[in-house]
Amino acid sequence: MQLKRAVITGLGALTPLGNTVQDYWQGLAGGVSGAGPITKFDAEKFKTKFACEVRGFDAGQFMDRKEARKMDLFTQYGIAVAQQAFEDANIDLGKINLDRAGVIWGSGIGGLTTFQNEVADFAKGDGTPRFNPFFIPKMIADICAGLISMRWGLRGPNYATVSACASSTHALIDAFNTIRLGKADIIITGGSEAAVTEAGIGGFNAMKALSERNDDPKTASRPFDKDRDGFVLGEGAGALVVEEYEHAKKRGAKIYAEIIGGGMSADAYHMTAPHPEGLGVIAVMKNALEDAGISPEEVDYVNVHGTSTPLGDVGEARAIQRVFGEHAYKLNISSTKSMTGHLLGAAGAIESIASILAMQHNLVPPTINHFESDEALDPKLNFTFNEAQAREVKVALSNTFGFGGHNASIIFRKVED
């Protein structure tokens, strides 16, 4: 069976750096931090009082008030970026086969605000169940995929992927597979997350996963820096239109990049800690390279998972050296989470977008907040510290790893006409 080619023809982004793809890129290229004091609730009693929040989001720009009321924030974010991506891809819904257009959408958690509020209301009462009829349909992690399909009438494959912080990379890989197997012409994919809530911050704090650098939030996300102390929770969404190459050519679509390979693996080790020898992480990058049919030397840029946790960053850097050998020194490596914070189930989507934009602009966005070297890391690796670096990026690989030991990597290549 001849596999088809899958290309990216539309992008949408809602991030702590900006609420459009253009603003997101400006923030990335400029090395801007999206962190600040939490505004979504009173965090006074929490160990971590800051996050990378989306600012100035107006659901009313994308849906009417009645629709918005029936959606958790994570779904509102998803609808917003899907609309941006559709508009960017310039898709005429009257001219595509809607039975062959689908949605594969990632979210690590789903409607956490909805869940928290409904359960809190119940707990405050006298035990009489008075749950809102929209509680379950607003909260479930697959509802965003469903609502995107309803809004645009897309009757092709439709489901959600859930693998914590790898969710939207898994969604992208599934979209890639669906297209190359010829099961659809267009898949709108990506992910959304809105977990900056009491339950989200409190839960991650309890795991000691979050940075507690409350005196200086903007430098708290510092992947690969010696004094990193955990990740900074982010929120937002990213959408990508994945389209079969000939289908895209025929309608004269602009093509951002081609997806050439995806890798998946598990650590099979611990609920939250990374494997000490990085076995799953080594495997996932090797799987992706093998799937793409390219040699490690062809890769220019690795957008790492790099969350700014003490263990994870070192493990990933060592795994890169194991996979890429001497070529690891020629790579540009960067963690854009230094700027965006960690968007959990939306991380793969916005970091794939960052990788694609790096190709388009021939500029590698930086790992900001580097102050002191960590002797556990090889100083010859280029982490693109503090400032963006100009470089022709023909092939980029993006890593994401989720609690549960789920690993996913995806590889993009520039399409030369």
Add this chain to the structure above:
Amino acid sequence: MSEIAQKVKQIIVDKLGVEESEVTREASFTNDLGADSLDTVELIMEFEKEFNISIPDDQAENISTVGQAVDYLEANVNK
């Protein structure tokens, strides 16, 4: 318009996102005001909360228009 009718109208406008002028006594939640089955359940729950009463399911089933809601509440809410 009674105080109850005024509050009912406000809840409907708020939950269903419709104009006040559409909320007539004869208006049906599902046929005229765009409610689906979940919206209808939510409306009944809001009435229960606002007026601090419990509406049994078999009686809730008979409330499908604005007027029926107002009549039921006026008859059952302690004034």
